[in-house]
Amino acid sequence: MSRAEDAQRLQQLHDQIGADLLGYFARRVEPREDAADLLSETLMVTWRRLDRVPADDEGARMWMFATARRVLANWSRGQRRRNALSYDLREHLATVALPVANDQALDVRQAVSALPRNQRELIMLVHWDGFTIPAAAQLLKTTVSTARGRYQRAKITLKAALSNTAAPTSKTSTAKVKTS
Template sequence: MVRDDRIRTLVDANAADLLGYLSRRVTPREDAADLLGETLLTAWRRRRDLPDEPENARMWLYGVARRVLANHRRGVRRRRALADRLGVEVAGFVATHPDPAEGQEVRDAVAALPEELRELVMLVHWDGFGVGEAADLLELNASTARTRYQRARQLLAEALAPVVS
């Protein structure tokens, strides 16, 4: 219980300074509040490691903040690298796929299907799964999936049939 009181006192005395420390080192600055929260949570979890001497305890708390900030920076770098990789993949996808404006009538017809039919059609035609594989993904009996798929095809054919006047 004494450690709990000491960590509370330490946090009360240093939270504002820690927020300043973090806000000067992170962009956007608004992330500093989240990092402070993470620092305080980490400090609370590790309160058994809290040094007895007040100045050492303060430095320990800043060390926790420094490690939280380092983890944050690594995460930002990983997210940027992932975004770069995805950007290249998206560019390749856009280059090899038709304009989304084409086929809008078909997409509208699929969107109008009941959910249990729509997802099945999308898995088969847009994601390249077989009806059996789609059944597994949707946790359906294979015969149920085949029946639903036939129903979906029938509804799509009716929706996409030219109107005869």
Template sequence: MRREVSAELRAALRLNADDLLAYFERRVDPRDDAADLLAETMLQAWRRLADAPAEATPLRMWLFGIARNVLANQRRGRRRRLALAAKLRSQFTVPITASPEDAVTVRAAIDNLGPDQRDLVTLVHWDGFTVAEAAEVLGVNPSTARSRYAAAKQQLREALQPAESLCG
């Protein structure tokens, strides 16, 4: 039975591909996205093969239903990306209180860390991850990340302490 449904779905996709592509082309800009949406629709149809109706007309309607959901997901994702971009733009317009010299000094201290420590520190402080989350991103044990982070903080503390305290 599955082989028959698979053959029917394959035939339905061939028959309806041009119409599905036109459906997307009328609804998205740039039109280049339409082909990607069609591919996603076909992928979703194959994933939901067990739900595919057996008759031609209901199968066509089912494919267009999937296409509608794929388009809705694409639009939600686009809205989220635009909202995130707006949020990032607003964060970058916040005035910087550190002097350019301080920024250069901090950057140099971070650059002097070992690559593992540097990645960890930047994930935590620039990308907003917790140490445990950064450990997962880097593929290391959380306890390893905690010890690397502690060592990096100590190294940064020493590199950034004022010259006067070194003499005193």
């Protein structure tokens, strides 16, 4: 069959069986919106193996439902794996002592979040995730010289923001010392 004939055959199968398959999935998955993704996956498998789909309508219907059943089984296994990993991570995080945020840490987080997106991500990769500037540049798909320039601008901006945050506290304590 030509590519156009294949496309026409797939469209015909979708028109004849698609609504039934969507219902099949919708009755079996939660959230129901995942049913559309599963139908799409079933149609992708059908497209790749169109030469194996029986020519008669009932045979094609049976073949597509068998394919849908396998797609659903794969999806279910994936869901169970993701849920198990999430559970394990939640259990681990429950036992790990997380750092307590103090005023200074909150000031730093605020100052970093105020940076332009490209500078913020670079600073976070370097200081919070432990990457070097060249490695962060590679992750961000930019040149090392561009990353170094962004890093310098971010440092200047952060220094100014954090010195402004700390300044009122030191002025207040100085004023108290002068009045007493």
